[in-house]
Amino acid sequence: MTAPRTAAPAALAGLALLLAMSGCTPGEQLVPEKGAIVLATGSDLSSSGVRQDLIHDWERRTGRTVRIVRLPDTADGQRSQLLAAGQSGNGGYDVLNLDVAWTTEFAEAGVIRPWATGLDGDFLDSVAKTVEYDGKVWGVPFNTDAGLLYYRKDILREYGHGAPSNWGELKDVATEVAQAYNRKAARDAATDHKKQRPTMYGMVAQLRPYEGLTVNTLESAWVNGGDPDATSFTKGEQVGALQQGIADLKLRLDSIMPHEATTMDETESRRWFADGRALFMRNWPVEYASVAEKLTPGEQFDVTQLPARPSDGKRMSVLGGQNLALAAGSERPAGARSLIEALTSPGSERCLLERGFAATRDSAYRAAATAPHCPLPPDGAERGEHGATGPEPRPDPRTLHEALLAAAPRPRSAHYQTFSKVVQIGVSAYLNGRGGTAIADRLARQADDALGGRGEQGTRRPADDG
Amino acid sequence: MSEYDARGKVNRALLICVDDYRHLRPLPAVRDNPQELERVLLAPGTDLFTKGEVVICRPQEPWEVEQALDTVTQEARGLLLVYFSGHGRVGPDGGNLQLMVGASERRHKTVSWQDMVLSYLDNARADRIVIVLECCYAGNAGEAFHACRTPMSLLMAAQPNRRIFSGEEPTGGSVFTRALRQTLEQGIPGKRFVTFEDLVRELREQLAGERTPMGDVWEPRSAKQNTVDDVILSFATPEIRPPTPLRVRLRRRLNASFRHWFRILMVLAIILVPATAGVVLLNLPNGTEACPPALELRLLTAPEAEPALRQAAFDYEMSDANTRPLNGGGDLPDGCRRAQITVYSAAKDQVDQGFAAAGRWQGEAQGTGKGGPGDKGIDPLHRPGPQPDIWIPESTADYYAARRGMPAKGSPATLHYNAPVAYTPLVVGIPARQRLDEVEPAGASWRELLTGTDRSHRDLRLLRPSPALSGTGLLHTIGLYLTHDSAGTASPGAPDLTLARHAEERLSAPGSQYAGSTELLCSLRPDADAAGAVDRTKSAPLVSEKSLADYNLGRATGSCPALDAALPLRNRYVAYYPENVPALDHPLIRVDWHGTTDATPRQAAVAGFATWLRAPDGGQRTLTAQGYRGVKGTGPGPGSPLLDSRADVSPVARTVPFTADPDQVSQVLDGYDKAQRSSQVLILLDTSTSMADGGRLPTALNAAGRVLEMVGARHTYGLWAFPDRAHPTDADAVRELVPLGSADPAPGRAALDRIAGGELVEHGAAMEEALTRAVRRMKKSPATNKAIVLILDQDDGAGPGRAAGVERTLGTLVEEGPEVPVLALVMGKSGCDTFALQRLADASHGQCVPGGPQAVDTLAGRVASIGTATQGDR
Numbered sequence A: 001m002t003a004p005r006t007a008a009p010a011a012l013a014g015l016a017l018l019l020a021m022s023g024c025t026p027g028e029q030l031v032p033e034k035g036a037i038v039l040a041t042g043s044d045l046s047s048s049g050v051r052q053d054l055i056h057d058w059e060r061r062t063g064r065t066v067r068i069v070r071l072p073d074t075a076d077g078q079r080s081q082l083l084a085a086g087q088s089g090n091g092g093y094d095v096l097n098l099d100v101a102w103t104t105e106f107a108e109a110g111v112i113r114p115w116a117t118g119l120d121g122d123f124l125d126s127v128a129k130t131v132e133y134d135g136k137v138w139g140v141p142f143n144t145d146a147g148l149l150y151y152r153k154d155i156l157r158e159y160g161h162g163a164p165s166n167w168g169e170l171k172d173v174a175t176e177v178a179q180a181y182n183r184k185a186a187r188d189a190a191t192d193h194k195k196q197r198p199t200m201y202g203m204v205a206q207l208r209p210y211e212g213l214t215v216n217t218l219e220s221a222w223v224n225g226g227d228p229d230a231t232s233f234t235k236g237e238q239v240g241a242l243q244q245g246i247a248d249l250k251l252r253l254d255s256i257m258p259h260e261a262t263t264m265d266e267t268e269s270r271r272w273f274a275d276g277r278a279l280f281m282r283n284w285p286v287e288y289a290s291v292a293e294k295l296t297p298g299e300q301f302d303v304t305q306l307p308a309r310p311s312d313g314k315r316m317s318v319l320g321g322q323n324l325a326l327a328a329g330s331e332r333p334a335g336a337r338s339l340i341e342a343l344t345s346p347g348s349e350r351c352l353l354e355r356g357f358a359a360t361r362d363s364a365y366r367a368a369a370t371a372p373h374c375p376l377p378p379d380g381a382e383r384g385e386h387g388a389t390g391p392e393p394r395p396d397p398r399t400l401h402e403a404l405l406a407a408a409p410r411p412r413s414a415h416y417q418t419f420s421k422v423v424q425i426g427v428s429a430y431l432n433g434r435g436g437t438a439i440a441d442r443l444a445r446q447a448d449d450a451l452g453g454r455g456e457q458g459t460r461r462p463a464d465d466g
Numbered sequence B: 001m002s003e004y005d006a007r008g009k010v011n012r013a014l015l016i017c018v019d020d021y022r023h024l025r026p027l028p029a030v031r032d033n034p035q036e037l038e039r040v041l042l043a044p045g046t047d048l049f050t051k052g053e054v055v056i057c058r059p060q061e062p063w064e065v066e067q068a069l070d071t072v073t074q075e076a077r078g079l080l081l082v083y084f085s086g087h088g089r090v091g092p093d094g095g096n097l098q099l100m101v102g103a104s105e106r107r108h109k110t111v112s113w114q115d116m117v118l119s120y121l122d123n124a125r126a127d128r129i130v131i132v133l134e135c136c137y138a139g140n141a142g143e144a145f146h147a148c149r150t151p152m153s154l155l156m157a158a159q160p161n162r163r164i165f166s167g168e169e170p171t172g173g174s175v176f177t178r179a180l181r182q183t184l185e186q187g188i189p190g191k192r193f194v195t196f197e198d199l200v201r202e203l204r205e206q207l208a209g210e211r212t213p214m215g216d217v218w219e220p221r222s223a224k225q226n227t228v229d230d231v232i233l234s235f236a237t238p239e240i241r242p243p244t245p246l247r248v249r250l251r252r253r254l255n256a257s258f259r260h261w262f263r264i265l266m267v268l269a270i271i272l273v274p275a276t277a278g279v280v281l282l283n284l285p286n287g288t289e290a291c292p293p294a295l296e297l298r299l300l301t302a303p304e305a306e307p308a309l310r311q312a313a314f315d316y317e318m319s320d321a322n323t324r325p326l327n328g329g330g331d332l333p334d335g336c337r338r339a340q341i342t343v344y345s346a347a348k349d350q351v352d353q354g355f356a357a358a359g360r361w362q363g364e365a366q367g368t369g370k371g372g373p374g375d376k377g378i379d380p381l382h383r384p385g386p387q388p389d390i391w392i393p394e395s396t397a398d399y400y401a402a403r404r405g406m407p408a409k410g411s412p413a414t415l416h417y418n419a420p421v422a423y424t425p426l427v428v429g430i431p432a433r434q435r436l437d438e439v440e441p442a443g444a445s446w447r448e449l450l451t452g453t454d455r456s457h458r459d460l461r462l463l464r465p466s467p468a469l470s471g472t473g474l475l476h477t478i479g480l481y482l483t484h485d486s487a488g489t490a491s492p493g494a495p496d497l498t499l500a501r502h503a504e505e506r507l508s509a510p511g512s513q514y515a516g517s518t519e520l521l522c523s524l525r526p527d528a529d530a531a532g533a534v535d536r537t538k539s540a541p542l543v544s545e546k547s548l549a550d551y552n553l554g555r556a557t558g559s560c561p562a563l564d565a566a567l568p569l570r571n572r573y574v575a576y577y578p579e580n581v582p583a584l585d586h587p588l589i590r591v592d593w594h595g596t597t598d599a600t601p602r603q604a605a606v607a608g609f610a611t612w613l614r615a616p617d618g619g620q621r622t623l624t625a626q627g628y629r630g631v632k633g634t635g636p637g638p639g640s641p642l643l644d645s646r647a648d649v650s651p652v653a654r655t656v657p658f659t660a661d662p663d664q665v666s667q668v669l670d671g672y673d674k675a676q677r678s679s680q681v682l683i684l685l686d687t688s689t690s691m692a693d694g695g696r697l698p699t700a701l702n703a704a705g706r707v708l709e710m711v712g713a714r715h716t717y718g719l720w721a722f723p724d725r726a727h728p729t730d731a732d733a734v735r736e737l738v739p740l741g742s743a744d745p746a747p748g749r750a751a752l753d754r755i756a757g758g759e760l761v762e763h764g765a766a767m768e769e770a771l772t773r774a775v776r777r778m779k780k781s782p783a784t785n786k787a788i789v790l791i792l793d794q795d796d797g798a799g800p801g802r803a804a805g806v807e808r809t810l811g812t813l814v815e816e817g818p819e820v821p822v823l824a825l826v827m828g829k830s831g832c833d834t835f836a837l838q839r840l841a842d843a844s845h846g847q848c849v850p851g852g853p854q855a856v857d858t859l860a861g862r863v864a865s866i867g868t869a870t871q872g873d874r
Helices: A010-022 A050-062 A075-087 A100-108 A125-131 A153-158 A167-192 A211-223 A241-256 A259-263 A266-274 A285-294 A333-343 A346-354 A378-383 A397-406 A416-431 A438-452 B033-042 B062-075 B113-122 B138-145 B175-186 B196-207 B246-283 B306-317 B348-356 B358-366 B396-405 B446-452 B471-482 B497-507 B517-524 B545-552 B599-614 B619-625 B662-675 B689-709 B745-756 B767-780 B806-815 B835-843 B855-866
Strands: A037-041 A066-070 A095-099 A140-146 A148-151 A201-204 A278-283 A302-305 A319-327 B012-017 B054-057 B079-085 B098-105 B108-112 B128-134 B152-156 B221-225 B230-234 B295-301 B339-345 B390-392 B413-420 B426-431 B461-465 B539-544 B573-576 B587-593 B679-686 B715-722 B735-742 B785-792 B822-826 B847-850
Touching (some): A037 A333, A050 A066, A050 A333, A075 B358, A095 A100, A100 A125, A125 A140, A125 A319, A140 A333, A148 A397, A153 A167, A167 A241, A259 A266, A319 A333, A416 B339, B033 B054, B062 B108, B079 B113, B128 B175, B175 B196, B306 B339, B306 B599, B339 B599, B348 B358, B390 B599, B396 B471, B396 B587, B396 B662, B413 B599, B426 B545, B461 B471, B461 B497, B471 B497, B471 B539, B517 B545, B545 B573, B679 B855, B689 B785, B689 B855, B715 B745, B735 B745, B767 B806, B822 B835, B822 B855, B847 B855
Parallel strands (some): A037 A066, A201 A278, B012 B079, B679 B785
Antiparallel strands (some): A148 A278, B390 B587, B413 B587, B426 B539
8 A cells, every 4th residue: 555656756756655654643744744635435525515514614724625536426336446446556545434334344455544542432332333443443433323213103193103112013003004094095085086195005114235235134133133243143142133134024025015115225215205105114314304305303204213122122223324534545644634533523523413414422412502512603504414594304313312322333344345245135035035035044154154254155165064 | 570779870750741732722730740740759758869850841842842851861870750741642543642742733743652752762871761641542652662672661641542631620730640649759558669560550549439531430551661670669658768778878979979070070161162262263274264355346337237247246256266366366364255346337428438538537546636638527436436447348349439439548547358258139129019020030130120110010119228328229229330131141341321321210319219228128117107108019129138038027127126027918028139230248348557556466356257257157157047148159048037938039049249340330430420410408407495405406416417428519518507696586587607509518517516515596496487598598599409408396386476478488489499309307296297397398399307216317318319319200
C-alpha cells in the first residue's frame, strides 16, 4: 500500500511519501499536509444532507477542503472497488466510509490502519464492536442502524391486537387478522360494488438474494438460539440454529408473506407496507419517513423492536450502519483523523440523530436539555437529508435506542462477504422450494467453510459423509 | 439350587414407567410406581442396590429407552434389573410385543421388545439379568426371550394374551407393582432373602384373588434362560436378619470411592484435555491456520448475463480450483480460497464510455480526480462501477465497439481478449399461436422473417433492445445488416444496406427499442405492470435463445420475479433462428490497469478463473445449467433448460461463431448511426419540494442523468426545471437550466448536482403550464426527431388563480403537428393512473412510465428510440 503508484516521479514522490508515512501518528507531523482530504463513499453521502453539512462545517473551521469520491452505488460495488484497489496499491484515499460488515476484511487486507487512540466510552457497546478486531480498533462508528418491526396499529387494534411480543405470536396474529381483514374487504366490495382493496398479507421482509436476505436469515437464526458472536454454525449450541432459522423463515414466507417477498429489498417491501398490503414489516428506521407519507405515524402504523425469541425473551437485530476508517495509504493522516473525529464527535452525532440518522453515541439519545449541542445552524435543519422542508417524521428515539442496545454485529470474519453469498444462494434456493431441507444442513457446513476462508470441505474430502 | 448374590458388585436397576400418553389412554396407576419401587430397592433392609444404582426413565420417545438401556447394559457388572410398567401391544398373531412410550401411536414410535430391549440385554456385561414386565400382553414376551444367550430371568405380570390395564385404575401404584414392592420390602416369613423364584410364587399367591380387566384369573408367569441358578432380589426378611458380610461392605466402599476418584479424574480431564488440545492447536503449523482475505476480482458484464455469471463466480470461489496456488500469489495456508469475485453489470453505452474515459476511471480510483481531456462530467467509478479486472460482454462485437472508443494510446486500461465462455444464438420470438407459415424455425432467412411478420402477413411489431445500450441489440443489428439472403454462409464483406434499411424501417418506431433484452421480455410478461406493458400477441422480440427460454419457462427475467410454473402456451413465444447470424459468444477479456502493484497474481487469478470457466466440469456445467450453450459446440447437454419442450427453442439450431472483423463492426455501427436521424430531447424536470419526499429525487435525477449519458453531437438536449426559483408563484415560469440544442452533457450534470444539493422550490408545480411552454418551444425546433422527457412528482392539479382552459390548450397543442412525443416518468403514488397523463401520452404518441425499480432503464430505452423514428407508427 505504501509503494508509489506511478513510475515517472518515483524517486521524489517515494521519498516524500516515506517521510509523510513515518509521521503518521497524530501531532507528530513532519511536513505539513497538502491537498484536499479525499473521502471515498457511496452516493448517499455525496449529495446533500446533514452528513454533507457536517463536512462543510469542518472545512469552514479548519480551512481545509474535502474532496468526495463517489463510489459505485451498490454496496457490493463499493466494497469490491475499495478492497481491490487497496490490494493493488491503487487507492489514494484518506478516509473510507465503510459498511460495518467490512471492518475485519479491510483490516486483514491491510486497506485500513488501526485507530490509534481507541474509542471513548460514549459509543454504544454493540456499535463499538463493529470496529473492533484482533484486539484493535479500526475506525470510528459514524451512523448505525437496527432492524425494527413496522406494524399496522389501526388494523391490529380493530381486531383486538397490539404489537406481538414474540415471533410465534406475530405469525398467529398476522394469520388471523389478515384473514379477517380480507374477508371483510371482499364483503364490503360485494355490497358497495366497488373495486376490491388489494389482498392484505401478514408480513413483508427483504428476501431477495442480496445482503438483506443474509440479515433476515441471521436474525432468524439468532431467534432460534444462534449466538451472534459465534463464528461457526456446526459446533456446540450453534448446531441447528441456522437450519431452524431458515425453516422459520420459509414457514413465515409460506404462511403469511406474499410470494413476491423473495424479490423484495428494503424499498420494495416498504412500498408494499405503505400501500396497505401487509400488516407487519421488518425494515430499517430510514424507511419510516417514506411510510409516513402514505400512512399516519402513530395512528395507522407504528414501530417497535423486533419480536423476542421465545426461550429468553431477548430481542435481537442485526446492526447496520457505517464506520469511518483511515485508509492505510493516506498521505494526509492528520487531517483525515481530524475530519473523522469531527464527524463522530458528540455534537455531530446529536446532529445525526436530530436529522433522522441513528447516532452511534449514547449521549445523543439523552433528553434535549442534557444532550450535546448540535453545532449546525438551524437553517440546515429545515432542509433535512433530501432537501425537504420541515422535519421528517421519525421513529421514537427511545425505541431506536433500545433496539440498538440489543442489536449485534454480523459475524466478524475476513471472509464475511463469501459467507453472505453462501447464505444468499442457499437460503434463496431453499425459500424457492428447490432442494428441500437438505439445503439447510449443507448450508450450515458451507457457511462454516466460507467464514473460515476455505473451499468447500465436502468436495475436498469425499469421506465427509461416511 | 444355588442363589446368585450380587451384593458388593456394580448393579443397576432401570425402572421404565409411562403413565402419560399422547395418543393412548393414560395410566394414572402407574405414575407412582417408580418412586415407590426405587425407595424399596434402596431401603437398608433390601440391601442389594446402593445409591445411584437405580435409574428411573419416563420416556416420551423410543430413543430415550434405547439410550437408557445402552447406559445400564454398559455399566452393570453384577445384577441388572429392568422393569417396565406401561401400555403394551402385540400383533394380530400375538407375537411381536411392543412397549408403548409417551409419543407412541398404534404402530409407530414403539419400543420393540424383541428387537430393541432383548438385543441390548443380550449384549449386557452383567452376570445376571432380571426383567419385570408389567404391561398388557406381558405374557407374550416369553417366546422371543428364548433366543437369548445371556443368563436372564423374566417375570411377566400375567399369562399370555391378557390385558392387565383398563386405564381406570386409581392412582397410588398398580396392583401388580404394589404386590411386588411389598414382597421385596418385607420379605417372606421363614426365608432369609427373596429370590426370583420366591417372588414369582409369592406374587401368584397375592394376585390369586384379582381379576384382569378381561374378567379372568390373574396369574403372573416367569421364564428363565441360560441359567439354572436362582437370583436373590432382596435381603429383607421378617425374621432376624444377619449382618451384611464384611467383604460386601468393603467392596461397596471401594466402589463408592472409585466412583468418587473417577469423578475427580474426569473433571480434571475435562479441564486439562481441551487446554492441552488448545495449546497444540494454537501451535499447529498450517492446516488450521487462519486464511487471509482472498484476492478481490471485479467482474463487469451485461445485465442479461449477470445472474448466470454470479452463480458461476460463486461456484468457482468455493471450488477446488480456487484453492490451488497461483503464479506469484504467495504462500497461503492449505485449502484457503485464493480469489473472490464480485460480479456487477452496466449498460453497453456506459461500459463504452467508461473504457473511453479510462483515465478518469483510474483518476477517481486513485483519489487524484485526474482524467483525460474529454472525460469531464463522466463518473465511471459510479457507473459502470468498479474498475474491472475481468470484462465479459455479450459478444465480441461489444469488445470491438469498446476498443473503437478508446484512445489509441495513453489509456491506463489495456484489454486482453481471451476466449468465449458461453454461447447463445440470437432468435426472433414469434407468438406461439401465430407461427409463421412455411418458415423453418431452426433456420429461417432474415428476409423470410421480415416478410412473415409484416403487415400483410402476421402483422407483428419487431421489438429490439437498443443497439447502443445492449450487446444483444448490437449483434442483432449486425446480424441483420451482414446477412446476405442467398449466400448461406457467415458473411464476409460489406453490410447489405437494402435489407438493413428495410429492417430499420420496421424497427424504427418510438417504443420499439428497449434498454436490454430482459427489460424487453419483462414488459411482455402477463404479470407485468399494465402501464408499461405492450400487446404481447402483436409483438416479436429480438432477443437471445437463453433469455427467451427463461421467459417461456417463467424464470426470473430482469425485474420480473420467477413464476411458479412455465407460461401457458398462449403466452409463449417460439424461437425462430435467423440463418447465419452469429450467436452471443460472451468472450472473457482481462483488463489490466496501469500502476497495479499486484499485477502478476492478479493476472494469474484471472487466468485461473478463465480456465475453470471453459472447463467442462467447471464453469461450463454452471453456465449450461443456466440455459447457455457450451463452448465445445455440441448442443445443449443433459440438465439444460433448453431441452424443456416448454422453452419453445430448437436445441438442434446451429451455434454460429462470431467471424466479423473489427472493420465490419465499425461499418455496421456507422451504418446504424447513419440510419439514425439526429435527435433533440428536452428534459423537463419537476423541482418542487415534494420531489424530495420518499427518496424520489435520487431516482428522478438518475433518470435525467441517464438521458444526459446519451447526449452527443447528433443528439442534443435542453434542461428545464419548473417551478422557477426566481418566480416561484408564477405558474407559467420555467427555468432554462441548459438551453435547447446543447451537445455537452457537463452543464446538465452540474445543474442536476445543484438540484441534488437542495435547489428545490417550495411551491406546487404547475405541470400543464410548463409543459405547454415546452411543447410550443419544441414544435418550433428545426430538429426532425424530438421528444420531451417529463419527470414529475405528480400532477398537482389546478391551483388558485390558474388560467382557464390550460388543459384544453395543451391537449390541442400536442395533437397538432409536428409530432413531439412526451415521455413521462411519474414518481408520485398514483403513477400513470391518471386520465390526464394517459391522454397526454396517447395524444403525443409518447409513453408514461411509472416510478419503480426499472423506471430509469425503461426511460433510457425509449429515449434511445427517439433518433430512429422515421416512418410513423411502424
